[in-house]
Amino acid sequence: MARGTTDISELDQEKYDTDERVKIICLGDSAVGKSKLMERFLMDGYRPEQLSTYALTLYKYTTTVDGKAVLVDFWDTAGQERFQSMHPSYYYKAHACIMVFDVQRKITYKNLANWYKELREYRPEIPCIVVANKIDADMKVTQRNFNFAKKQGLPLYYVSAADGTNVVKLFKDAIKLAMSYKQNSNDFMDEVMRELENFELEQNEESSDKEDNVSKEEKTHLQ
Amino acid sequence: MAFVAKRCGVKFDPPSIVLVYEDGKTKKMRQRIMPVRNFSKCSDCSQAAERLKNNARHSAYLQGVSLQQLERLHAVLRDHLRGRTLEQSLASLRLDPDQDLNKLSDEELARRKAQMDVLFERNRKHKDDPDFVYNLEVEFPEVDDREAGSWDESEEGF
Numbered sequence: 001m002a003r004g005t006t007d008i009s010e011l012d013q014e015k016y017d018t019d020e021r022v023k024i025i026c027l028g029d030s031a032v033g034k035s036k037l038m039e040r041f042l043m044d045g046y047r048p049e050q051l052s053t054y055a056l057t058l059y060k061y062t063t064t065v066d067g068k069a070v071l072v073d074f075w076d077t078a079g080q081e082r083f084q085s086m087h088p089s090y091y092y093k094a095h096a097c098i099m100v101f102d103v104q105r106k107i108t109y110k111n112l113a114n115w116y117k118e119l120r121e122y123r124p125e126i127p128c129i130v131v132a133n134k135i136d137a138d139m140k141v142t143q144r145n146f147n148f149a150k151k152q153g154l155p156l157y158y159v160s161a162a163d164g165t166n167v168v169k170l171f172k173d174a175i176k177l178a179m180s181y182k183q184n185s186n187d188f189m190d191e192v193m194r195e196l197e198n199f200e201l202e203q204n205e206e207s208s209d210k211e212d213n214v215s216k217e218e219k220t221h222l223q
Numbered sequence: 224m225a226f227v228a229k230r231c232g233v234k235f236d237p238p239s240i241v242l243v244y245e246d247g248k249t250k251k252m253r254q255r256i257m258p259v260r261n262f263s264k265c266s267d268c269s270q271a272a273e274r275l276k277n278n279a280r281h282s283a284y285l286q287g288v289s290l291q292q293l294e295r296l297h298a299v300l301r302d303h304l305r306g307r308t309l310e311q312s313l314a315s316l317r318l319d320p321d322q323d324l325n326k327l328s329d330e331e332l333a334r335r336k337a338q339m340d341v342l343f344e345r346n347r348k349h350k351d352d353p354d355f356v357y358n359l360e361v362e363f364p365e366v367d368d369r370e371a372g373s374w375d376e377s378e379e380g381f
């Protein structure tokens with residue numbers, strides 16, 4: 001795994017379990033415009049937090065969804081995409097993903113397949129939006145077929161961080177998807193984790209009568 | 224504008240940026256040579272470009288020259304100091320759409336991004352532009368236009 005970033009797992013990510021917080025991650029090759037898109041959406045209002053030791057930038061954003069205040073953390077890479085792979089903690093507890101390619105560079109489109117594969121290893125279920133960025137450079141690309149999205153059943157947005165086309169829509173929709181995923185989440189990975197924890201406790205019960213009560217209590221907490 | 228920039232270039236000895244411009248009053252074409260001082264093969268091109276752009280003696284002439292362009296010219300000068308040929312230097316400045324930018328060093332990547340910035344700035348809508356719209360939504364109806372070409376070809380597994 002990439003160098004110098006293992007400490008990323010020390011970041012407190014339990015907060016993403018609370019109702020009013022979501023985590024949205026950005027993926028894609030170097031220079032496709034991930035950071036420019038973030039900046040265009042947040043305009044002057046953004047407070048990026050450079051976590052250089054983790055090679056990532058966090059952008060915090062507050063909004064309301066269905067009358068409820070929501071705090072969104074956008075995770076943007078800061079160079080780690082170079083290794084064509086992100087640390088598992090980058091994916092951990094993410095509720096939605098924005099996956100970007102550059103319409104001027106075919107290779108970034110081809111690489112979507114790798115990014116998507118890695119995403120699904122860690123987050124098999126979360127909503128993911130495919131983003132064709134830099135359409136200002138050549139409007140004709142909006143008539144081109146990008147079958148990757150269709151094939152994977154993912155929405156495709158044509159955007160430009162430069163002139164702003166569809167940027168705000170993209171982020172607002174990503175937040176909505178993240179929220180609805182969170183509310184209806186039955187994430188496979190998390191389920192497996194829970195099962196495993198229960199399983200260990202049940203075994204404990206068998207091995208020691210004295211600990212029986214404690215174990216039962218613990219078990220109910222977990223459910 | 225008093226001076227209208229027409230073309231830019233470099234001179235290697237001594238390292239200088241050259242500007243061809245039109246004098247707004249006389250309508251004559253003129254050439255201005257601006258030596259680049261305190262510049263070595265380790266210098267930061269974007270800092271050097273900024274220094275030149277804000278230079279008291281030159282800034283009036285450089286109004287119409289973007290910071291990115293000055294940065295690229297400095298990159299050519301620095302490449303020369305590093306012993307690269309002009310051809311090599313220009314090739315590295317040209318954008319190759321097939322190049323995998325994931326494989327570049329920080330510095331090379333920054334250079335590519337500076338090149339991309341030229342178009343980005345040209346197409347950029349600023350918040351104080353009169354026609355700026357924060358939430359600009361445009362629908363692109365799905366069309367099956369074979370002539371627009373596809374990036375999917377018949378490659379397997381994609």
Ligand SMILES: Nc1nc2c(ncn2[C@@H]2O[C@H](COP(=O)(O)OP(=O)(O)O)[C@@H](O)[C@H]2O)c(=O)[nH]1
Binds near residue numbers: 135137
């Ligand atoms: N023409 C154009 N250029 C863009 C656009 N978005 C980004 N760029 C250019 O692409 C470069 C890389 O963008 P950046 O956000 O740093 O990419 P990242 O590495 O994915 O975060 C920028 O320096 C811009 O010059 C866009 O919508 N249109």
Ligand SMILES: [Mg+2]
Binds near residue numbers: 034078
């Ligand atoms: Mg970035």
